[in-house]
Amino acid sequence: MHTVYPHLQDGPTCGLAIICMWGDSFMEHSLTLENLLKTSQANCFTKQGEMFSVANMKALCEQVMGSDHVKIEHRTKGFDVDKNFIINEIKTGAIVFVPYDSDYNHDPCLKKGLKAHWALIFGLLEDDHDEVYLLARQGKSNHIGVWKYSELSESNANLKQIDPKRCNNDYVIPAGGIEQILSPEISTAQNVDSSRTSSL
Incomplete structure (x- = not known):
């Protein structure tokens, strides 16, 4: 595992x-939330900080980190199918960015996407x-979660549906719906300079 410092979100900026x-x-x-928000808004990825697309998360990371320093692999088979790959990547220094449904205590739950949230896996x-x-x-707690891989x-x-309260002009919802843009998608990124790896 790596040491990862918490950074709390402000609004829908998980x-x-x-x-x-x-x-x-x-x-x-x-990096600051304020600058990331301005950059993602300039790219039309978001309005209020919401990020409903793994592809947009990948593009934003490459832009703010510099593509010469970061190698990102975007996986589309799903968290279950790519289990061995993800575990091996984490063991060799990877992190994983993954969308999931967040329960009241921020643990993974099954609410069909109504509580879609982002987590960083670091060990x-x-x-x-x-x-x-x-x-x-x-982004909603300073505490470390310990979650079963299967959960x-x-x-x-x-992740099949978007909360109806978010289906309005206040958010950027990419074409294809939540099932196409979040559910099966994962990416991996590598810090080329230090050979540390990170995953989305």
Whole structure:
């Protein structure tokens, strides 16, 4: 695992908050929510800080970190199918950015996407029964989450709907709907200078 410093979100900026965590903890970039929000708005990725697209998260990371320093791999098969890949990447220094449904305590849940949220996975634990637990941070708490891999995978795969309160002109909802732009998609990024890896 790596040391990852918390960065709390302001409004619907959970995706931007975990990019700040990544920049501060791994890339030695001092990123602020304010600057990330302005950049993502300038690219028409967001209006209020919401990030409903893995592809847009990837593009934003490459822009603010510099594509010469970051190598990002975008995985589309799903958290379950890519389990071995993701675990091996984390073991070799990767982090993972993953969308999921957030429960009242910020743990993964199954609400069909109505509580869509972003988390940064920065380490893992394995017990004697081959159960994998992921170490996570997200933008609504300073505490580290310890989540079963299977529960986060199920939560990621259940992102099917957008909260009706968000389906208006106040948010940027890319074409294709939440199932196409969030549910099965993961990306991996590598700090080329230090060979540390990160994943979305």
